[in-house]
Amino acid sequence: MNLETSFHQVLAQCPVCFNEETLTIWDMIDASTDPDLREKLLRKTLQSLDCRNCGHATLIASPLTYLDPDHGLIIECRPDLSPAELKSRLDQLRQEPELVEGLAGDSCLRLVASMNDLIEKIHAREQKLDDRVLEIVKLAVLRHGTAETAIEELRFVRAIADELHFVLRNNDGWFQYALPGQAYDNAAQLLDRLIDTGLLPELEDEAGFLLVDQAYAARCLDAFTAVQTAPGEV
Ligand SMILES: [Zn+2]
Numbered sequence: 001m002n003l004e005t006s007f008h009q010v011l012a013q014c015p016v017c018f019n020e021e022t023l024t025i026w027d028m029i030d031a032s033t034d035p036d037l038r039e040k041l042l043r044k045t046l047q048s049l050d051c052r053n054c055g056h057a058t059l060i061a062s063p064l065t066y067l068d069p070d071h072g073l074i075i076e077c078r079p080d081l082s083p084a085e086l087k088s089r090l091d092q093l094r095q096e097p098e099l100v101e102g103l104a105g106d107s108c109l110r111l112v113a114s115m116n117d118l119i120e121k122i123h124a125r126e127q128k129l130d131d132r133v134l135e136i137v138k139l140a141v142l143r144h145g146t147a148e149t150a151i152e153e154l155r156f157v158r159a160i161a162d163e164l165h166f167v168l169r170n171n172d173g174w175f176q177y178a179l180p181g182q183a184y185d186n187a188a189q190l191l192d193r194l195i196d197t198g199l200l201p202e203l204e205d206e207a208g209f210l211l212v213d214q215a216y217a218a219r220c221l222d223a224f225t226a227v228q229t230a231p232g233e234v
Contacts, residue, residue: 003067005030005037012049012060019053023060031068041066042119061115066122072107073125076209077118086113086211093209109209117213120155127159129184132210135217136187137164137179142214143221159184190224199223 005028012023026046031038040046047060061079068074081089090111103109108125112118124131138154153169154177162181167174195203200223202210210216 002028003030004028005034014049014051014054014056015058016056017051017054019051021049021051023047023049025060025062026064028065028067031066032070038068038122041115042122044115044119059115064115064118066118068122068125071125072103073110073122074103074107075110075112075118075121077112077115079114081113083113086111090209090211105207111209111211113213116153116155121212123158124156129156129159130188130191131212132216132220133184133187133191134164135212135214136191136220137183138166139214139217139221140183140187141166141177141179191220194220194224194227197223197227199227 005026007024007026009022009024011020013020024047026037029037029041037046044059047062049058049060051057063080064077066073066075066077076089076093078086078089093109093111108121108131110121110131112121120134121131124134134156138156141154142151149170149172151168151170155167157165157167159165159181164179164181164184166177166179168177169175191203194200198204200219202216203220
């Protein structure tokens with residue numbers, strides 16, 4: 001497998017006026033050689049179909065592998081797969097060691113389902129935060145949040161001045177949301193204690209690709225709750 005920026009071109013149809021435009025689809029992006037592509041990805045302008053006929057801009061999601069050797073990061077983004085297909089793709093990736101040869105031992109290899117997942121994991125890694133811990137923090141907010149309307153989506157953006165900054169979406173739109181940095185430390189301790197118990201085999205196995213999503217965080221939180229309610233085991 002060739003690990004460098006690559007693309008192909010397709011004819012894509014504007015969903016508004018059905019005009020056809022040539023669109024560049026990025027198959028792989030190496031952030032170290034193409035920082036401008038990283039920037040466009042984070043700004044969500046990477047694969048924008050800008051219609052010259054009606055002026056409408058449409059973001060096109062497609063499979064993309066994101067590489068950042070400087071941050072020890074490889075993420076395969078698969079918006080084209082169903083949850084079941086995503087799981088079998090994960091099994092497949094975990095059996096392809098050639099992809100991870102030559103990588104530093106603490107590299108972060110992830111499979112994600114959407115562009116928003118991809119962007120969030122880039123932010124986390126660049127700020128030296130553990131995405132597993134962030135997913136636990138997010139799930140705790142979703143489960144015990146104080147918001148009056150249900151949170152539909154919660155995305156980590158950055159950590160500044162001992163605060164974690166998120167954006168959240170509910171019925172009324174997108175809003176900024178901040179948590180004290182202590183929330184991260186607490187979740188990191190929880191994860192450490194859970195790893196010590198050996199109850200979740202997937203936590204032992206950090207090498208290779210992982211699918212660290214809300215379901216992953218749910219397995220962690222549920223296992224931790226089970227440990228806490230079984231006296232004498234912690
Ligand atoms: Zn159009």
